[in-house]
Amino acid sequence: PREEVAYVTCTYRCTGIEQPDFLATVDLNPRSCHYGQVIHRLPMPNLKDELYCAGWGPARGCFDSGAAAKRTKLVLPCLISSRIYVVDVGSQCRAPRICKMIEPVDVFWKCNKGHLSTTHPLPNGDVLVANMGDAAGHGKGGFVVLDGETFELKGNWENECEAPPTGHDFCYQARHNVLVSSAGVVPRVAGRGFNPDDLKKGVFGRRLNVWNLSCRSLTQCFDLGEDSLPQTVRFLHNPEAAEGYVGCALSGAIFRFYKSCEANNWAVEEVIRIPAKDVSGWIMPKMPAFIADLVISQDDRFLYVCNWLHGDIRQYELSRNCKPRLVGQVFVGGSILRGGPVTVCRDEELKCQPEPLVVKVSGAGPAA
Template identity: 45%
Template sequence: MAHACCGPGYASPEAAMKAEREKILYTIAIYTGTGIEAPDYLATVDVDPDSPTYSQVIHRLPMPYIGDELHHFGWNACSSCHGNTSKFRRFLVIPGLRSSRIYIVDTADAHTPKLYKIIEPEAIKEKTNLTAPHTVHCLADGHVMISMLGDSEGNGPGGFLLLDENFEIAGRWEQQADAMRFNYDFWYQPRHNVMVSSEWGAPKTYYSGFDLNDVAADNYGHQLHFWDWSKHEIIQSVDLGEEGLIPLEVRFHHNPDSTHGFVGAALSSNVWHWQKSNGRWEVEKVIDIPSVEVEGWPIPVPSLITDILISMCDRFIYFSNWLHGDIRQYDISNPSQPKLTGQVWCGGLLGKAGEVQGHKLAGGPQMLQLSLDGKRLYVTNSLLSTWDNQFYPDFAKTGSYLLQIDCDTEKGGMKINENFYVDFGKEPAGPARAHEMRYPGGDVTSDIWV
């Protein structure tokens, strides 16, 4: 079984890469939508506390174009490829959510990655009629699979793009997606011949910002889809209804024998748990975050759960409440009855956040990444350029942060590390916004175990 509790992921055989696996952190930084005419870039951040450049950006790889909105990204290989000794984590696959351009980045030199290849949006549209790439996962057969949120006109439901081992477009993964209105994230569990996908909305809906009228018009998703992994078709869809609006990140247990998984519904501000029971996939709501009255807001403000992840040992779940401003840790030893074990405030609209190294924590906690041993949780605070501008307009001046949260893996609990603060407001071209993060050696959202 290619799985270990809080153990190392499938890494490069190169000794240098292994040595650096948790000393640097790749972080997406964007200028799209900020008013600064500069390309988005991949930042290499020093996270080694023994280094003289600790908590600093030590390298920047700008993309050749402006306006990509780099978003989520992933590796060409991971634990799914453990049986193939020729495969190792060398190339990052970095999509532009807004441009539909896909960049392949070579990390042979871990500290100074280089651009290797560009897949242009015109080729993707021509061969697959897809746009708006989002989640990237490697597959055991050497392909890379990317969830695509729209067609060439920006309409739903989108689909799934396949790249071959040479990063050539291999076509679409799904046989048909008639039951799917929208697309977003996905995670597969080969031992159970299943993939789960979630729904956000059509690109033409969310690109311009959030509008309550789109909620009333049913322009946002509220379904989970369970796919037959071998047949590439939906076998069961679950409508979460008004209590499960905009289900985003989906996470199976890392243990490949498990059928348990979770999804955070952003707008409804709750967490849902699924498992397979008596041959069918059952879904239940297990966590609810109440909305809060905030002066000047026309409706009670939802917490807006925007990212969620599970520790490698499958004991803790973490999620971020982007509008309220807190990150929560729950013990999920009993997946149907999560228990709150930790909470920290990192910004938000409720005014409960403090400062780190003299910096007021602006915006709200958003993207999360956890070290393989579960002790270091990293967080950035940019969601999407237009939504950032709408809900946190000061971002244009302050830029983003990258924080480290120290996690107690024995008793539970979290604490902001006061010695770590990466200020993306002081970048050379001006204030930038940080989004997703990846360790060179893998992290708790890079790997799918087979």
């Protein structure tokens, strides 16, 4: 069935506004008079959390009867405060409420982890949350586990001495007993914002990590290049597929990872590289693409790329020869629009800077 609402995490970090972050509920029903509008805001009870990548709790439903599984809990990890909120979206989907909160001190003392990023439910029903650092803000990858029923903090997921230098996103394919995780940024340095002086100092991660899902052990690591910053990790939706993609924010490269012919070994290959642009009026003479997110279509035919700094969303066709082909592109913002403070001096892809996008909205203003 079509989704009736969407939930969006909203943060005030670095805006100068001293208000708590909030979870926005957006009406997706085209027959509603509030279609496309924010209909509810759920403020967090604390300041300066920086809500990050929200994820679903385990699905509940009767699979034997063929009934659709229902997700009733949303898990909100916080990047700066290291707090975890659990939100009940099942009782009132249009007006969710916080039903549990895990304080940072519990994460610090029980796991020696902090700066939480992404979350996914595990095959056994528990919830896995990735972290970018330790309690002091030093780089430290790995995961913490929440009980899938009570959402109590159970502890660390990975075996001792297995933590990568940094962490960020992850995805798994249960039928291949594999979990793949990406690198992040050293939190105590990156917390002040992007600084070109941090390049070539080990602040930005460069590794792609392959884990044995059932043993919770690190089995392979791939170096994707200095300051590449691999972030978003996506497997194909087909549960039998043994391949996926990872986007590197600063290098503008997208790698395909796949199971090689050698038993239980994985390999990587670069399949896309979005070139940097020579610019003036910016903090560096070259502006990287900064790949902020990847989405694979449900039928595994297309890969969608959020090219954040340049401001475009790209559509690549995923063909059988493993070389994605650019088939669509739309500019929705970014830093290189015509008439802005940045001038593009040399561009390998575009003949001229894109025009600003203007969206006309009819009707009344937002409902909330």
